Amino acid sequence: MKLLITGGAGFIGSNFILYWTKNHPKDFIINFDKLTYAGNLENLKSLEENPNYTFIKGDICNEQAVDKVMRGIDTVVHFAAESHVDRSIIKPSDFVVTNVLGTQVLLAAALRNNVGRFHHVSTDEVFGSLNFNDKSKFNERTQYNPRSPYSASKAGSDHLVNAYFHTYGLPITITNCSNNFGPYMFPEKFIPLAITNILEGKKVPVYGDGLYVRDWLYVMDHCRAIDLVLQKGRIGETYLVGGMTNAVSNIEVIKKILKIMGKNEDFIEHVKDRPGHDRRYAVDWSKIKNELGWEPEYSFDEWLEKTVQWYKENEKWWRDVKSGEYQTYYKEQYGKI
Ligand code: NAD
Ligand code: TYD
Helix, strand or coil: CEEEEECCCCHHHHHHHHHHHHHCCCCEEEEEECCCCCCCHHHHHHHCCCCCEEEEECCCCCHHHHHHHHCCCCEEEECCCCCCHHHHHHCHHHHHHHHHHHHHHHHHHHHHCCCCEEEEEEEHHHHCCECCCCCCCECCCCCCCCCCHHHHHHHHHHHHHHHHHHHHCCCEEEEEECCEECCCCCCCCHHHHHHHHHHCCCCEEEECCCCCECCCEEHHHHHHHHHHHHHHCCCCCEEEECCCCCCCEHHHHHHHHHHHCCCCHHHEEEECCCCCCCCECCECCHHHHHHHCCCCCCCHHHHHHHHHHHHHHCHHHHHHHCCCHHHHHHHHHHCCC
């Protein structure tokens, strides 16, 4: 089988390629990535000599380049996106271009080239915000209600993917997953930002009261879910994928990280809240469990500890990432902290 992975140099895409080459070593993989600030080929250094793996630098908005790379592809797994909510608040237009237009360009090329499956990787953020105190969860029937430019652009991409199924019969599947964590996560996101700031002796900015809840999932569980959907998922269907955490707030996440790292709570700095900050996400993943037998395997506490260890052992990786453009972004986002 020949797979086209878009955004394979980013956090989840590169973990997925590492997962796939290990579990399906006979398959051919093309990684098509623009290498924005978030793309990093260091993540895939171990595959440089692998004859079944090819990297092509390109933009999913470029029709010609996309059409060329789509030829002979059996399966597309579409990760490429602008993915950070705070950056979407600063510059929404990049999110509309890549996430909405880029997805449509890929869909059109997939249709022209008769690909066997177009799998779209999306987020639970398209469903909006849950209340802090109730027990409700998102499921496949939850109405879309995106509230940030990021989630609105991902919602737009989901609608286009579904439209290509209903209108043109393109064989699609979609997964909407909760917040991932693990190795190679860009340190603009909360968990790696916290770990690397603490390693640098800097404080951790916590937005508002810190009582915001995410449904954390170790990235390899997400990769396994996508694998199962590719193998056994029903065409035209959406599957929600979520974690094992139960109402763990950001403050509690930080306290866990500080404990693992042997530091005290002086590292916590409450800062101005994110505009439109979604209070809580929680995913009911019973459909993918009942239909495909998937459930999260990696416990949050155990793999948070392993993730801290990974950042400790890969200091050059995150120090390189935190130099250059990151510094400008950090100053704009956090000021002096
Ligand atoms: P990321 O920001 O780490 O990586 C995105 C990758 O896409 C980068 O390698 C970047 O270079 C590439 N890219 C960006 N614009 C491109 C373009 N125009 N053409 C080609 N490549 C381009 O993101 P991530 O956290 O790995 O997320 C991957 C996907 O999973 C996204 O679609 C995101 O919406 C979704 N998702 C992420 C999470 C999460 O917790 N990170 C959770 C659920 C869903
Ligand atoms: P993030 O990793 O940006 O993921 P998302 O907003 O897509 O869920 O943020 C996770 C949570 O952490 C979210 O509630 C916002 C919060 N947060 C902070 O408190 N401080 C920060 O510096 C960042 C980046 C996030």
